[in-house]
Amino acid sequence: MSALASAIGVSGALRGLLSRQTAEELPAPTAAVRRLTPPAQLTEAELIDGCLNGSRLMQKHLYERFAARMMAVCLRYAQTTFEAEDVLQEGFLTVFKNLGSFRRECPLEFWIRRIMVNAALRQHRRNMPLVAVSDGGDYPEDLAGEEFVLANYAFEDLLSIVQELAPRYRMVFNLFAIEGYSHKEIGEMLGISEGTSKSQYSRARVILKTKLERLDAQHSHGHLRK
Numbered sequence: 217m218s219a220l221a222s223a224i225g226v227s228g229a230l231r232g233l234l235s236r237q238t239a240e241e242l243p244a245p246t247a248a249v250r251r252l253t254p255p256a257q258l259t260e261a262e263l264i265d266g267c268l269n270g271s272r273l274m275q276k277h278l279y280e281r282f283a284a285r286m287m288a289v290c291l292r293y294a295q296t297t298f299e300a301e302d303v304l305q306e307g308f309l310t311v312f313k314n315l316g317s318f319r320r321e322c323p324l325e326f327w328i329r330r331i332m333v334n335a336a337l338r339q340h341r342r343n344m345p346l347v348a349v350s351d352g353g354d355y356p357e358d359l360a361g362e363e364f365v366l367a368n369y370a371f372e373d374l375l376s377i378v379q380e381l382a383p384r385y386r387m388v389f390n391l392f393a394i395e396g397y398s399h400k401e402i403g404e405m406l407g408i409s410e411g412t413s414k415s416q417y418s419r420a421r422v423i424l425k426t427k428l429e430r431l432d433a434q435h436s437h438g439h440l441r442k
Contacts, residue, residue, distance in 0.1 A: 220392035234272060255280070260324045267315055279308060286332050288371075293336035294388050295379055307335040317340060333395060337405060340387055377427045381420055388413055 253262070255277045256437070263281070266274025287304055294300035311329050318327055378386060387406060391397045393400040397405070406413070 244367065245309070264315060264318065264320070264324065267312065268309075272367045275312060278311075282328055283308075285325065286328060288335060289329055292378055292394065293333070293340070295383065297385075299339065302341050303332065303335045307332040307340070307381055310335065333391070339386070340383060340406075343383065369431070373431060377424060377431070380427070381423060384408075385420040385423065387414050388416040389424070392417050 228312060258266075258274075258277060263274055263278045267278055271341045285306070286307065289301040290300035290307070291297065292302055307328070311328055311352040314331075318324070378389070381389065382404070388402055391402045391405065392399065399417070402408075403410045408416075
């Protein structure tokens with residue numbers, strides 16, 4: 217298994233799927249050509265066709281091509297790295313199970329990303345009875361129309377702050393601000409009203425802005441962003 221797979225804690229069924237040496241080869245001459253092609257140069261179509269033909273090697277290449285980017289997605293939805301690893305594993309198992317239904321009408325990465333988001337939603341629903349909505353912080357009620365630019369901050373800083381959001385605020389913020397779902401769609405996905413989605417998104421923005429302002433204040437006093 218790759219160092220990447222080990223680093224992000226892949227285990228269980230997915231570990232078994234990715235660690236096996238390929239016992240069956242694809243039909244010649246396709247198999248011979250693909251064995252000589254560097255993984256980075258394989259097209260999405262070649263990866264997909266290889267996986268559908270049962271090649272463990274192609275499954276490994278597909279996983280390694282998208283795992284790091286999908287882990288970044290999972291981390292934004294999860295509260296801990298361990299939870300993100302669980303979501304990633306569940307998501308990739310779903311990818312390999314349903315790859316035959318992928319119509320290739322959009323980039324493969326987009327399709328995989330949607331699967332990861334859905335896996336995160338399922339994890340959120342499983343955890344809902346165990347978490348509270350409020351984080352108990354003292355924050356202003358609104359932003360008074362002010363905007364803040366997330367691109368001005370390091371990924372590690374943003375990730376830490378987003379993970380500190382109460383779970384439902386975190387879900388709504390990610391689904392609306394990052395994934396581009398409408399509040400109506402988010403309401404249907406989370407089982408809340410459209411108005412509640414809007415309210416929780418607004419609250420999440422207030423909390424994020426307040427925390428980022430505190431971060432800026434710390435940096436201005438000599439704490440450099442790593």
